[in-house]
Amino acid sequence: MAGIKDVAAAAGVSVATVSRVLNGHPSVSAEARTRVLAAVRTLGYRPNAVARSLRTDQTRTLGLVISDVLNPYFTELARSVEEEARTLGYSVIIGNADERPELQDHHVRTLLDRRIDGLLISPTDGGSPLMLDAVRAGTPMVFVDRWIPGVDVPVVRADGRAAVHDLVAHLHGLGHRRLAIIAGPAATTTGSERVDAFREALAEYGIPLPDAYTGQGDFKADSGRRVTEDFLDLAEPPEVVFAADNLMALGALDAIRARGLRVPEDIGLAAFDDIAWFVHTDPPITAIAQPTGELGRTAVRALVDRIEGRPARSVTVPARLVARRSCGEPAHAHREPYPARRSRS
Amino acid sequence: MAGIKDVAAAAGVSVATVSRVLNGHPSVSAEARTRVLAAVRTLGYRPNAVARSLRTDQTRTLGLVISDVLNPYFTELARSVEEEARTLGYSVIIGNADERPELQDHHVRTLLDRRIDGLLISPTDGGSPLMLDAVRAGTPMVFVDRWIPGVDVPVVRADGRAAVHDLVAHLHGLGHRRLAIIAGPAATTTGSERVDAFREALAEYGIPLPDAYTGQGDFKADSGRRVTEDFLDLAEPPEVVFAADNLMALGALDAIRARGLRVPEDIGLAAFDDIAWFVHTDPPITAIAQPTGELGRTAVRALVDRIEGRPARSVTVPARLVARRSCGEPAHAHREPYPARRSRS
DNA sequence: CTGAAAGCGCTTACAG
DNA sequence: CTGAAAGCGCTTACAG
Structure with missing residues (x-):
């Protein structure tokens, strides 16, 4: 691989001059610049980023x-x-x-x-x-x-509190009272914020959040599966489960499906984080979307x-509720815009 | 940030010795090693990977x-x-x-x-x-x-040819004859392999693959949407659409849904690449899985x-067909194992 | 076992 | 405008 010395030799200048033209330094004669550029081209020279970093400290x-x-x-x-x-x-x-x-x-x-x-x-x-x-x-x-x-x-970050409140209002409006959450790790801010907001919102409606309805997940699918199974084993299972992220929602769906149960007839499901697939799941999933x-x-x-x-x-932007069909919403109450939510490209 | 010189000074040895203990070089006295390690610890020294790379060329x-x-x-x-x-x-x-x-x-x-x-x-x-x-x-x-x-x-890589053949056999067995594909870029090997295998397999059943049934996608969702719309506009739309990757399958679902059509009743869908969500889509999607x-x-x-x-x-491993419900398969013909397919962790 | 010294490929004051 | 030289933080023959 050609180094800066080879370029200098080929162009008939010093390595300092080569370095200068490469870095757009102003004081280089037009002629030197031309010769260096030509040498760079014919040798296919590329500066060694490692060496440059060591020298410039960036x-x-x-x-x-x-x-x-x-x-x-x-x-x-x-x-x-x-x-x-x-x-x-x-x-x-x-x-x-x-x-x-x-x-x-x-x-x-x-x-x-x-x-x-x-x-x-x-x-x-x-x-x-x-x-x-x-x-x-x-x-x-x-x-x-x-x-x-x-x-x-x-x-x-996105502040999910308002959206979680909206979600609880939405669920309450749908007539649900037994609401459970698959929480993220308490050591993470999103983990604790989402349970706290959920609990607060429930309190506003006079609904308690018993320990049995607070499952401890780790934001990964398996934990969603495990917690949902526990919920389903309860004498009085929740009417709706709110998964604090999309992966735990996946796990919840797995567990619900494994028991031959249906969403939302047997149990409702909502998730934090909206992803493109939620439009096409059975049923489409009510979720909280972040920008x-x-x-x-x-x-x-x-x-x-x-x-x-x-x-x-610091910057905080709001998250927003996207109501779909997984919590027993009336059919066709919410039309998905077309094209469905997707990343900008 | 402490450098190797600081460590050497603190340990009362040369930088060469510090380097040696850091790199596990055998000829260092136990005593020197101890002092160096102690200095490293108290200074919180971490070798500069940039400098090391420049020197070792790796x-x-x-x-x-x-x-x-x-x-x-x-x-x-x-x-x-x-x-x-x-x-x-x-x-x-x-x-x-x-x-x-x-x-x-x-x-x-x-x-x-x-x-x-x-x-x-x-x-x-x-x-x-x-x-x-x-x-x-x-x-x-x-x-x-x-x-x-x-x-x-x-x-x-995974060789998808056999699985594509299996897919076509599966679709043929289900009674479908008008089969279309949303292909990937012809310039990519997976793009061309998948259409070629599809065309070959169809030929075995005496089924042609007209140009109108060969949509050109780019492996991204938008192209799946666009191609599917074209298919749907045909006087005689295909009975099943095979998307050459999961993102184009997403796009296809978007397009189908936007017209108020249903899978598989109105049109069937199969995809190359299996993902965890395919178990929970409406309907679960028949796909080709790679290891x-x-x-x-x-x-x-x-x-x-x-x-x-x-x-x-070089290593080539086989891909395999995972039949589900998106191509008009009889209900409950295929039970999904529990837990549903997911990545190893 | 240990240290002085060279050198990895660059950039950049410093002189001219 | 240009070059000789120092130096970024390491590693590694080379001597001892």
Whole structure:
């Protein structure tokens, strides 16, 4: 592979001059520039990003640690993050925590070792020592979707509280009183926010949320399956189950189907996070939608602001309820717009 | 951030000794080792991977360029790739080509600039000059899922031909004769393989595949929508539509639903690639499943073999038909096993 | 077993 | 406008 020395030799200039034309430095004669560019072309020279990074102490790379790649919500988030980053001249390296704190730490560590310019993260837990150290060390960072309380890092997220209230109002209006939730890990902000909002909203209608109706999940499908089975085993099962993310909703559907039960006749189901498939499930699933792409893009801009020395601020956008048919809504009450919800492309 | 010099100073040894203990070099006295390790701990020292890479000319990093992150098939592939790579001591950087050749080239270029040790790629096209150059330059590479004909690079993929034949036999047995396909780009191997196999299988039953029944898609949802609308506009629409991937199947469902039509009563649907949601769609979708996780792991092992100087070979595994209810199969003919198909974890 | 020194491929003051 | 030289943070022959 040709190096900068080969280019310099071929162009009959010093490596300094080659470097200058490559970096668009103004003081280079037109003639030198032409010769260098020609040499670069014929040699197929590409600067070694590793060497450049070592020298400049910047990698033009963002680290993104997401909770679970298998979750379409995060996958869409990752896509919008990469897109916006590319626009701003950055690459992104994705780490998949798989909802496991140790794996999250592994990726954060690797990313830090690689000297990424900044870190975008949706924490899987309440903040490991490693994460806290990184913040303290001044690593440019912004939280997306989930955040760590008490840490001074901008957070870009959707506030689901109002939408959860809307959901409860919707269910109450449909006549349901026995409402249960498959919650996410209490150590995550989205995990606790969604149960809290649910409980609060129920309280407004004078409905309690008994422990038996609060299943502890981990945002992955298996836990949704397990918790739903427990609900179904109850002497008095809930009328509607609210899954705090789409993967646990998948698990719930599996469990319901395995018993030969039907949604919503036998039991209703609603989910946090809306995905394209929810329009086509049997029945279409009532869900809370987040402006995912917008979150990703906003988070990247905030992080790049931090990196480039501009002030970055937290941003909260609202989530919204998309009522469909999985909670016993009257037939045809809600027409899905066409084309069905999908990511922008 | 503490550097190796700080550690050396704190431990009262030279940087060479620090480096040796960090790299497990045998000739270091137990005493020196202890002091170095202590200094590393108290300083919270972490080696700079950028500097190390520049010096050793290896990054312990694999590049993975996939066709579309929004496609659950690739998302699962990416996950298994990262998992296996991590086991073998490598990180992976994912590039999302979004089915666009220029974007694919952008990522390949970026990855090469970063001096990744090897490239895993599912090519979006027939092979750009850049890709061909990379192969010629000896970049360790392996193709996953899709490949570039005529290029001497190991390929790890599923052979879908037999499963497509099974699908056609299945549809024929169900009494269907007017069969259409939403094909992928002809420039991709999976795009052409799937139509070819479909056409061949139809021929065995004396069924032609007219142009009007061959829709050209691009593996993304929108194209599935568009092609399906065209099919539906035909004087004699097909009885069953076979989508060459799951995203185009999503698009097909959107289009069918938008016209107020039902699957399978009005039109049947089958898809290549099986995803967890297909069990819960209305109706459950008959699909061809690939051993995705296995493909990812096998591809990584092949690439690492190449990188570490061992011979790597191509691997082809079979895909298989999973018949459900979207093609007019008799009710309850196929029980879904419990738990429903999902990724290994 | 240990250290001084070279060198990986760049960028960038510093002189001229 | 241009080049010689230092230096980014490591690793690794080479001597001792």
